[in-house]
Amino acid sequence: MGFFAGRLDQGLRQAHCGFEAARAGEQILELYKAEVVPVSPRLRRSVIYGDANDYNVLAGEPWTQPQKIAGVIDFGDMHHGLTASEPAIAAAYAILGKEDPLQAATAIVAGYHGAFPLDELELSVLYALMGARLAVSVTNSAHRKTVKPDDPYVTVSEAPAWDSLERLAKIHPRFAHYTFRAACGLPAVPQSQRTKQWLKRTPARPLRFWIWIYGRRRASFLI
Helix, strand or coil, X not given: CHHXXXXXXXXXXXXXXXXXXXXXHHHHHHHHHHHCCCCHHHCCEEEECXXXXXXXXXXXXXXXXXXXXXXXXXXXXXEEEECCHHHHHHHHHHCCCCCCHHHHHXXXXXXXXXXXXXXXXXXXXXXXXXXXXXXXXXXXXXXXHHHCCCCHHHHCCHHHHHHHHHHHHCCCHHHHHHHHHHHCCCCCCCCHHHHHHHHHHCCCCCCEEEEEECCEEEEXXXX
């Protein structure tokens, strides 16, 4: 995991992009190193499809509303990896071109959780995994266009991926984490239940405030 993060960091520095985009990429990678790498051994692993995006989706009958997904194509990215990477990759693609990336990502996370529940640790790393996927995408595009400069497909998602990376980096990781938890039917803040229990069993006591004027205590009041 650490080696992967290092190579990805190196690739981002070699990619040609603006200052804000580069800073967003570095911010996401630092988050990945801090939050995903240490807990990686504790994260579930499974065989995942690894490429859920609108280019690979087969739509069902057009007259059936809402239209349903009939299947997917392109299994070249299927591999054994982190289970949480599946919704993270799908969410990373879903936010491309979206003004509100968190809303789009949350819909994917909630849908995935409804079919195959994620545990709390997996929910905590989803934001970083999404960012890492976008970082992989832009790095891969930057490399492949030097190998195949005349192939427009290799850069089809490069510009929207950089844009989404910048938008994603502006969202606080904890806010994204709490939003995902709430969408999956869990308390938004992990320790909120413990705090509520403490407040219930702790008797309320009046608080006394003192007013200080010119360095001397003059008066007090209770609330």
